[in-house]
Amino acid sequence: MLSKLESMLMPLAEKIGKNKYLIAIRDGFLLSMPLLIVGSFFLLIANFPIPGWTDFWARFFGEHWDSYFSKPTDATFSIMAVLAVIGIGYSFSEQMKVDKLFGAAVSLVCWFLIMPYEILVNDTAVSGIPLGWVGSRGIFVGILVAFLSVHIYAWVNKKGWIIKMPDGVPPTVAKSFSALIPAGISVLVFFILNIVFAMTPYENAFNFIFTILQTPLLKLGNTLPAMVIAYIFLHIFWFFGVNGGSVVGAVFNPILQTLSAENLAAFQAGQPLPNIISQQFQDLFATFGGCGSTLSLLIAMLFFCRSKRIKELGKLAFIPGLFGINEPIVFGLPILLNPMMLIPFMLVPTINIVISYFCMSIGLVPLCSGVAIPWTMPVILSGFLATGWQGAVLQMLLLVLGVFIYMPFIKMMDKQYLEEESRTVEKSDDDDIDLNDLSFDDL
Amino acid sequence: MKRVYLFCSAGMSTSMLASKMQTVANEHNLPIEVEAFPDGKIGQIIDEKHPDVILLGPQVKYRYGEIVEKFGSKGIPIQVIDQTDYGMMNGEKVLKSAIKLLKAAK
Numbered sequence: 001m002l003s004k005l006e007s008m009l010m011p012l013a014e015k016i017g018k019n020k021y022l023i024a025i026r027d028g029f030l031l032s033m034p035l036l037i038v039g040s041f042f043l044l045i046a047n048f049p050i051p052g053w054t055d056f057w058a059r060f061f062g063e064h065w066d067s068y069f070s071k072p073t074d075a076t077f078s079i080m081a082v083l084a085v086i087g088i089g090y091s092f093s094e095q096m097k098v099d100k101l102f103g104a105a106v107s108l109v110c111w112f113l114i115m116p117y118e119i120l121v122n123d124t125a126v127s128g129i130p131l132g133w134v135g136s137r138g139i140f141v142g143i144l145v146a147f148l149s150v151h152i153y154a155w156v157n158k159k160g161w162i163i164k165m166p167d168g169v170p171p172t173v174a175k176s177f178s179a180l181i182p183a184g185i186s187v188l189v190f191f192i193l194n195i196v197f198a199m200t201p202y203e204n205a206f207n208f209i210f211t212i213l214q215t216p217l218l219k220l221g222n223t224l225p226a227m228v229i230a231y232i233f234l235h236i237f238w239f240f241g242v243n244g245g246s247v248v249g250a251v252f253n254p255i256l257q258t259l260s261a262e263n264l265a266a267f268q269a270g271q272p273l274p275n276i277i278s279q280q281f282q283d284l285f286a287t288f289g290g291c292g293s294t295l296s297l298l299i300a301m302l303f304f305c306r307s308k309r310i311k312e313l314g315k316l317a318f319i320p321g322l323f324g325i326n327e328p329i330v331f332g333l334p335i336l337l338n339p340m341m342l343i344p345f346m347l348v349p350t351i352n353i354v355i356s357y358f359c360m361s362i363g364l365v366p367l368c369s370g371v372a373i374p375w376t377m378p379v380i381l382s383g384f385l386a387t388g389w390q391g392a393v394l395q396m397l398l399l400v401l402g403v404f405i406y407m408p409f410i411k412m413m414d415k416q417y418l419e420e421e422s423r424t425v426e427k428s429d430d431d432d433i434d435l436n437d438l439s440f441d442d443l
Numbered sequence: 444m445k446r447v448y449l450f451c452s453a454g455m456s457t458s459m460l461a462s463k464m465q466t467v468a469n470e471h472n473l474p475i476e477v478e479a480f481p482d483g484k485i486g487q488i489i490d491e492k493h494p495d496v497i498l499l500g501p502q503v504k505y506r507y508g509e510i511v512e513k514f515g516s517k518g519i520p521i522q523v524i525d526q527t528d529y530g531m532m533n534g535e536k537v538l539k540s541a542i543k544l545l546k547a548a549k
């Protein structure tokens with residue numbers, strides 16, 4: 001049964017792990033991550049989840065002190081699609097083996113080329129770059145444009161339709177000339193696309209993609225079943241020792257990120273938040289302490305187990321575990337390919353998702369504000385920063401519940417290890433290398 | 444200076460292991476530099492820094508075949524880190540396995 005599942009999943013993981021497009025999306029979003037966290041930080045200062053916070057500081061800094069703090073957010077979140085286009089254009093160029101900087105720049109230009117430069121002010125159109133499209137609503141168009149434009153760029157390059165400079169011309173000059181025709185053809189294609197879309201009832205490509213692709217995808221991603229299924233897959237991957245987060249995340253994270261950004265926009269505008277499920281919901285409520293919510297398991301290991309092996313591992317894994325890094329447990333306990341741990345490993349996160357979703361949908365706990373809290377932020381603190389004190393309480397309860405679910409299973413393993421330890425005498429590592437007496441002269 | 448480079452999916456836990464290995468190497472005055480990188484950068488790092496040994500975290504084991512296929516011809520020994528040693532963050536044992544690879548590959 002297990003080997004059958006493994007033989008099905010491994011090729012799938014490999015396919016996803018090697019897929020040029022998914023790698024490009026994954027790496028491309030890495031560009032915006034730190035910047036979004038920085039932007040969030042300023043927003044958090046202005047809107048710290050304590051009642052009366054804003055008014056308290058207004059006494060010292062004047063009425064509108066917090067408006068300055070939203071500027072860094074405007075400069076990060078509100079233009080996150082720009083960052084996505086540049087990042088994905090860059091990393092996809094790397095995959096396609098063309099000049100990365102030109103690839104990113106061409107992606108950005110093509111993306112702006114199909115964007116309507118019109119803003120409605122009191123029902124009259126004024127020219128300008130619409131903030132509505134450069135933020136979260138433009139992300140999916142950005143992903144598609146980056147792929148298509150770099151593809152064209154690489155295709156022209158491969159055809160050899162490039163201006164070759166004679167030897168002796170400085171390489172930078174030669175590079176900019178050789179980028180000329182591929183860039184020109186990419187731009188030409190999007191120039192035509194822009195005209196084609198203008199003839200449709202959608203008026204432009206952005207409206208079209210937003211209506212046809214982005215809205216339905218987000219609707220689907222923002223449902224409890226989608227989250228539960230994605231997470232069950234993620235944990236099955238981990239169970240076989242494959243980093244499930246990067247496999248499932250490659251597909252699911254753009255959706256979660258966009259849902260988060262929608263929440264943040266509403267949060268900034270002081271409107272009710274639209275989405276229960278978001279990047280923060282996943283990072284902070286579904287799994288804290290890493291996949292399988294192993295922070296609960298760690299507590300069970302440290303306080304209720306007696307075997308040397310588990311205790312040692314618990315001590316070793318505790319500090320990284322606080323920050324959501326749990327590979328020591330996954331590989332050291334081990335969880336992977338260990339049928340005894342599979343049930344709680346999948347059950348705990350699923351229960352976390354269902355309970356958190358339920359608490360948020362009936363209004364017990366506020367929704368995640370979309371403020372980008374890094375997934376490495378320790379539990380309880382992270383819940384507080386994302387939603388307020390209710391989220392911290394929810395995390396605490398889930399953490400304790402998780403300890404109880406893991407308990408019977410880890411106790412079984414503990415018993416097994418105790419028996420093994422009582423039978424075996426401590427044997428020294430017998431390997432043929434002595435680090436004190438080692439010469440590198442022969443290398 | 445021999446370069447032992449570790450690759451895993453995010454480079455997070457692997458960097459913990461790398462720093463433990465580096466500590467062991469330094470204690471014994473071995474001319475070894477241990478560093479960790481995300482697996483997405485493997486091609487770039489090989490081209491730029493020419494590591495002497497490549498160790499893969501067990502969570503990217505599924506890429507072993509592909510990585511050997513791509514870079515094996517460069518003569519750099521490539522191995523997946525033992526799962527238990529990785530979990531227990533046993534810097535000494537992993538370092539020894541890297542040295543064995545170095546010795547065998549010369």
